[in-house]
Amino acid sequence: MKKVQILYITIIAVLSLSGISFSQDITQVTFLSELDGKSTATYGDALIMFKLQSGSTVSAKGKKISAGESYTLEGYTENDPLSKGMASLMTARYLDLDGSFMYMIFDFERYAYKACAANGIFSSEGSENDKLTGSELIELFSKISDIKGGK
Amino acid sequence: MKLIKISIASILIMFFTATLHAEISVLKVEGSAAYKEGNKWIPLRTGQKLAEGVKISTGANSYADIKLNSQNHTIRIKPFTMIQVFSKETKTDTNTHIGLKRGGIMAKVPREGNVKTIFKVSSPIATSSVRGTEENISYGPDTGMIIEVVKGVVEGTNTLGRSNTLSARQKFIQMYSKAEALNILNDVKNASIIQIYGNGLTADEIVTMLYSDDQTGSPGGDISILDNQVQNADINLKIIWP
Numbered sequence: 001m002k003k004v005q006i007l008y009i010t011i012i013a014v015l016s017l018s019g020i021s022f023s024q025d026i027t028q029v030t031f032l033s034e035l036d037g038k039s040t041a042t043y044g045d046a047l048i049m050f051k052l053q054s055g056s057t058v059s060a061k062g063k064k065i066s067a068g069e070s071y072t073l074e075g076y077t078e079n080d081p082l083s084k085g086m087a088s089l090m091t092a093r094y095l096d097l098d099g100s101f102m103y104m105i106f107d108f109e110r111y112a113y114k115a116c117a118a119n120g121i122f123s124s125e126g127s128e129n130d131k132l133t134g135s136e137l138i139e140l141f142s143k144i145s146d147i148k149g150g151k
Numbered sequence: 152m153k154l155i156k157i158s159i160a161s162i163l164i165m166f167f168t169a170t171l172h173a174e175i176s177v178l179k180v181e182g183s184a185a186y187k188e189g190n191k192w193i194p195l196r197t198g199q200k201l202a203e204g205v206k207i208s209t210g211a212n213s214y215a216d217i218k219l220n221s222q223n224h225t226i227r228i229k230p231f232t233m234i235q236v237f238s239k240e241t242k243t244d245t246n247t248h249i250g251l252k253r254g255g256i257m258a259k260v261p262r263e264g265n266v267k268t269i270f271k272v273s274s275p276i277a278t279s280s281v282r283g284t285e286e287n288i289s290y291g292p293d294t295g296m297i298i299e300v301v302k303g304v305v306e307g308t309n310t311l312g313r314s315n316t317l318s319a320r321q322k323f324i325q326m327y328s329k330a331e332a333l334n335i336l337n338d339v340k341n342a343s344i345i346q347i348y349g350n351g352l353t354a355d356e357i358v359t360m361l362y363s364d365d366q367t368g369s370p371g372g373d374i375s376i377l378d379n380q381v382q383n384a385d386i387n388l389k390i391i392w393p
Contacts, residue, residue, distance in 0.1 A: 142253070
């Protein structure tokens with residue numbers, strides 16, 4: 001009977017330890033999986049992605065973004081659909097892009113989109129008014145990650 | 152008697168299945184990386200063995216190195232990537248197929264003399280086939296599938312069956328809206344040639360002129376200093392095509 005109890009305790013201990021080793025932040029993988037299926041990404045999705053890219057280790061969802069971050073835009077709410085122009089302006093500010101003289105003068109979505117196209121972040125076919133899907137937003141961050149020196 | 156026969160058959164099936172499926176194992180994990188079991192994402196662990204057909208996803212600033220078989224065929228799964236891995240091997244050949252749903256991977260497929268190797272990476276719009284090489288492959292809905300050769304030879308084929316054979320410095324870029332991949336030297340060309348407009352000005356120079364004085368000395372600006380100084384000159388151009 002005592003042997004059985006020791007066996008149970010050992011099994012519980014092993015399971016508990018493996019639980020500790022599983023303690024990666026899986027929330028962001030789940031969030032990416034959900035975002036991948038969205039037909040239109042939102043400004044709030046982009047904020048979360050920038051926060052994750054900036055090295056946040058907290059769970060992606062439900063966290064306030066500081067208004068002082070360079071990539072935040074004024075005049076939009078988190079539920080607004082994300083356009084290529086909005087994503088371009090956030091990206092150009094985050095990466096401090098050059099490549100478009102006009103963007104260097106005017107911090108507008110239109111010229112930020114041109115700067116992103118010049119840097120190969122967006123294909124030049126399309127317009128700054130196009131809405132981004134969830135999978136396109138993830139693709140944008142794959143490129144940002146490459147530019148930032150991803151592993 | 153019937154039970155014994157079923158048991159023997161089951162053991163034989165298990166034995167042959169085991170020799171067909173290669174051992175997929177996790178070499179290293181950094182950041183957030185998970186595999187899918189049922190409908191749940193479960194964190195990847197270093198040294199873990201994975202089942203045939205496993206789906207793997209990585210998060211921001213994360214990567215995972217995966218060993219695909221005993222021939223040391225490995226991939227590095229880059230950030231924001233989702234793939235599905237199928238890998239089989241016998242003593243004489245290996246057959247690996249990776250479905251790239253999004254993101255990018257770097258594949259290393261060393262060549263073994265006597266082992267027949269099939270190594271394919273597929274996206275919804277194209278497939279890369281390699282043997283004895285290293286390559287970077289990425290896929291996304293905006294820019295399509297990009298195959299960049301690091302070492303060796305790769306074949307890129309789109310869904311219409313049109314293919315290009317690539318070696319170092321060449322890139323296969325298949326976009327959604329195009330029937331054919333872009334020119335494999337497009338990147339080299341873009342880095343070597345700039346587009347010029349009227350009076351030999353680049354786009355940036357034209358934009359500069361619109362908002363400031365002309366600083367280029369072009370015919371559109373003040374070139375009175377050059378009056379009566381027109382001469383012919385020989386210019387030697389040495390064009391190095393990489």
